[in-house]
Amino acid sequence: MADIATIARPYAEALFASAKPADLSAWANQLEDLAALFENAELIALANNPKLSSNDLFKLIEGLLKSKPDQGLASFLNLLANNHRLVALPEIAKQFIAMKNQSEGAAEAIITSAFPMEGGALTELLASLKKRFGGKELRPTVVVDPELIGGVRVQVGDEVLDSSIKTRLVQMQINLSA
Numbered sequence: 001m002a003d004i005a006t007i008a009r010p011y012a013e014a015l016f017a018s019a020k021p022a023d024l025s026a027w028a029n030q031l032e033d034l035a036a037l038f039e040n041a042e043l044i045a046l047a048n049n050p051k052l053s054s055n056d057l058f059k060l061i062e063g064l065l066k067s068k069p070d071q072g073l074a075s076f077l078n079l080l081a082n083n084h085r086l087v088a089l090p091e092i093a094k095q096f097i098a099m100k101n102q103s104e105g106a107a108e109a110i111i112t113s114a115f116p117m118e119g120g121a122l123t124e125l126l127a128s129l130k131k132r133f134g135g136k137e138l139r140p141t142v143v144v145d146p147e148l149i150g151g152v153r154v155q156v157g158d159e160v161l162d163s164s165i166k167t168r169l170v171q172m173q174i175n176l177s178a
Helices: 004-018 021-037 041-047 054-064 071-082 086-103 119-132 165-177
Strands: 106-113 137-144 152-156 159-162
Touching: 004 071, 004 086, 021 054, 021 071, 021 086, 041 054, 041 086, 054 071, 071 086, 086 106, 106 119, 119 137, 119 152
Parallel strands: 106 137
Antiparallel strands: 106 152, 152 159
C-alpha cells in the first residue's frame, strides 16, 4: 500500500486550494478534531468495514464532532468517506496545517521540557527561537517529559534543537567511552 503521506498530500492540497483565507483557521481546527477521532483504533476499524455504507459512516463521524462541519469541509469529508480515505485524516490535517502555517509565515514548534513551561519562561524561549528561525511566528505546543531531567528539546518542522540534560549526559557517555 502507498505511504499514507503520499495518499494524503493531494487531498490536503485540494482542500487548502479550495479554502478561503478567512476559513483556514476554522477548517484547521475542525480537521484537528477529525484527526483526533481517527486516532481511535475502533473508529479506524469501523471506517474500514465494507458492510458500513460511506453515507452511514459520514453521518456517524458528523455526529461525533463537537460542532457541525462547514459546508465545504462536510463535502470534503463525504468525498473521503466515498473514496475510503478517512483513515488518512490525521495526515491530511497535519499537511493542511503545515500549508496554512507556511502561507501565514508561521511554524509549529513542539517544545519538550522536563517541567511545565508557561508564562514568562515560554515567552522568553519563543522570542529567542523566533530569532533562530528567521522571524517566523512560532505556534508552540509544550510537552512535559520528566526523562529529559532538565533543559528543552525544540522541534520546528524537521529541525531539532536539543539542549536537554539527558542528551548532554548521553553525549558525555559516548565521549568518555570512545
